[in-house]
Amino acid sequence: MSNSTIWPKLIHHGGIDGVTGSCHRLRFSADRSLLVDCGLFQGQDADRGDGLDQHRVRFPVDDVLALVVTHVHIDHIGRLPYLLAAGYAGPILCSVPSARLLPLVIEDALKVGFTRDAALIGRFLDEVGTRLVPLDYRRWHALVDDARHRVRVRLQRAGHILGSAYVEVDSLDRSKGRTHRTVFSGDLGAPHAPLLPAPKSPWRADTLVIESTYGDRRHEDRRTRRARLRAAIDRALENGGTVIVPAFSIGRTQELLYELEGLVHAARNARWRDLEVIVDSPLAARFTEAYRELKPWWDAEAHRRLRSGRHPLSFDNLYTVDGHEEHLRTVEYLATTGRPAVVIAASGMASGGRVVNYLKRMLPDPRHAVLFVGYQAPGTPGHAIARYGPRGGWVELDGARVDIRARVGTIGGYSAHADQRDLLNFIRRMRHPPAHVRLIHGDAGPKQAFKAGIEAWASGCGHPVRVTLAHQS
Missing domain, CATH: 3.40.50.10890 (Rossmann fold)
Structure with missing residues (x-):
C-alpha cells in the first residue's frame, strides 16, 4: 500500500519551528479533515514570516468538518478571523468554559489587529457565536457517521488555563475497516497549578501529537x-x-x-x-x-x-x-x-x-x-x-x-506549560501508549531533548515508538 493511501494524515500549518501559531489538520480522506487550533504567530516566529500576510489562511477549508479549539490563548485561536475570511463555514468546537472566554479574546484581537469599528466587531462576534459548539469534558461528540467514515471527538482537561483541553479523535474508515485514535495535547499544564485540576493521561492513543515547549527542562515545585x-x-x-x-x-x-x-x-x-x-x-x-x-x-x-x-x-x-x-x-x-x-x-x-x-x-x-x-x-x-x-x-x-x-x-x-517530566508522564502513564509521537509547538533544542527522552523511555520499557518532528506543509 502506498503512503498516499494511508489515512488519517497529519498536516501542520503552524506550531512547527517555534511555540506559536498552532494549527494542525487531521485528514481522513481527500475531502474530509479536522482542524485543531488556528493561532497567530508571535515574537521570533512572526519575524520569520512576511508580516500580517503570514496569518492569511492559504490551505483549503472546504474539506474541514470542524475546528476544535484546545484553549483560547491567541497563539491557538488568533487566526480565526482569517479562517472565516477564507470561507470556513463549519462549527467551532470547544469546552464550555472556553466558549465563555473565546469571544473576549477574539474581541481584543480584532481591536488590536483589525479594526476599532464596534459595529464590525459586533457582527463578527455574532457570527462566531452562531458557530460555537460547547462540549462537556469526557463526552464523545460525533462529527460524521455515514457509509464512509465515523469520526468523533472528545475533550479532556489539559490543566493549562481554564477551559483548556486535549483532544481525542476516533476515526473509522469503513472501506478498510480500520480505526485510529489520534490525540492532540494542545498545551498541557503543570501539575499542582493554582485553580486547575492536573491533566490525566488518556487511556490510549495510536498517534500522539504533543507540544514540546519545555521539553528540555524541569520547573520548580x-x-x-x-x-x-x-x-x-x-x-x-x-x-x-x-x-x-x-x-x-x-x-x-x-x-x-x-x-x-x-x-x-x-x-x-x-x-x-x-x-x-x-x-x-x-x-x-x-x-x-x-x-x-x-x-x-x-x-x-x-x-x-x-x-x-x-x-x-x-x-x-x-x-x-x-x-x-x-x-x-x-x-x-x-x-x-x-x-x-x-x-x-x-x-x-x-x-x-x-x-x-x-x-x-x-x-x-x-x-x-x-x-x-x-x-x-x-x-x-x-x-x-x-x-x-x-x-x-x-x-x-x-x-x-x-x-x-x-x-x-x-x-x-x-509556567502554565508542563515540563519535560510532566510531558513524559503524559505518555508513559497511558495504558496503551502510542506507536507514533509527533512533536509540535517547541523550539529546536527542547524538541530534540524531548525526542531523546521519549526514545530512552520507550527503549527502556521495550515499547516500539516512532518519534517525528512536525514539518512545514
Missing part, C-alpha cells in the same frame, strides 16, 4: 515558586519599589492572584497585609470576572478556600485599573512615591500593552523589580530583559533604548 514570589515581594517592600509582573490576561494573571491572596492571607506583618496588588488590564479584569463565574471548573483546593469564606480572585488588597488616564497616573504614582506594590499587566512577553509603560519608567531604577512567570519567546522584549537584565544590560522599548537597573528574576514554576 509549587512550594519553591511561592517562596520565591514571597521573597521578590519582600525585597520590594524593603526597597520601597514595585514588582512588575508581565502576564497574559488569561490564565497566568488569575493563577498569580490566587497565589497572592494566599500569601496576603497568611501574612503576619502589616506591610504585607497593606500591600497593593494591581491588575492594570481591562481585558485581564474581564477574564478574572469570567473566571469567577466559572467556579464549577475550579479544582478541589480552590473550592475549599471558597467554602472557608475566602475569595481568591476578589480580595481586599486587589485593585483594577481601567481607563488609560488612570493607567498613566498609576505608572507615575508608583514610579515616584516608593509605595510598594505588585503590578500585573499584559503582555506576558512585554511585546506591547500597558506593561511597557511600567517598564520604560521603572527598569532604570534599582528599587523596582521585574518578575517573569512564563515563557519568553526569542525576539520579544521579555526575552531580552530576562537575558540581559541580570547583567545590567538594556532593552529596546517603543523604539528607545532603556537601561536595565531594576532587579530581574524568573520563576519557572509558574
